[in-house]
Amino acid sequence: MYKNWQFWVVGSFTGFFGGLITFLLLFLINLLVVKEYSYLYLAAYLAPGFFYWLASTRLRDRYNEGILGFGNSFRMSILTGFVLTVVMSMAVYLIYEYLNNPTLEFRVNRIETEMIAESAQSGLEQINSNRLYVRELMTPKYLAILHATVNLALLPVYAFFIGTFARRKNRYLD
Secondary structure (H helix, E strand, C coil), X not given: CCCCXXXXXXXXXXXXXXXXXXXXXXXXXXXXCCCCCCCCHHHHHHHHHHHHHHHXXXXXXXXXXXXXXXXXHHHHHHHHHHHHHHHHHHHHHHHHHHHCHHHXXXXXXXXXXXXXXXXXXXXXXXXXXXXXXXXXXXXXXXXXXXXHHHHHHHXXXXXXXXXXXXXXXXXXXX
């Protein structure tokens, strides 16, 4: 199945739009969540699994007559996940580097303020060291690499589960 053009079209389009939607979800969570750690951030890491499933079921139902094996579903999830990761990471870098840097600066200042409040007993050198470390970690390039690494690490896990459960045979009797 992976040699057919439908495989590549479904995986690429679903990955592209999935990456954009996942980025928008992450962006909205960053804007709306006041705390630096929240369970809502898990939604940004669970959302790609939905798009992997969507691509596999679309391929199975529209182009493969209701039957999709584990290998083809696994390959579809890998293709979709790779495209999704590239699109999402590029969007994170471009948006936070060129368009919305004040939001990122606001998050850095908020994290620094909470960090200083928690470690008020530490020396000034330790506080300045921690501030520089937070500033280095919250650069757009590092955030793009971080999201790409996490998504690529979760990709085989999602692909395995989706490959296992995406298989369905037609139940129609001729």
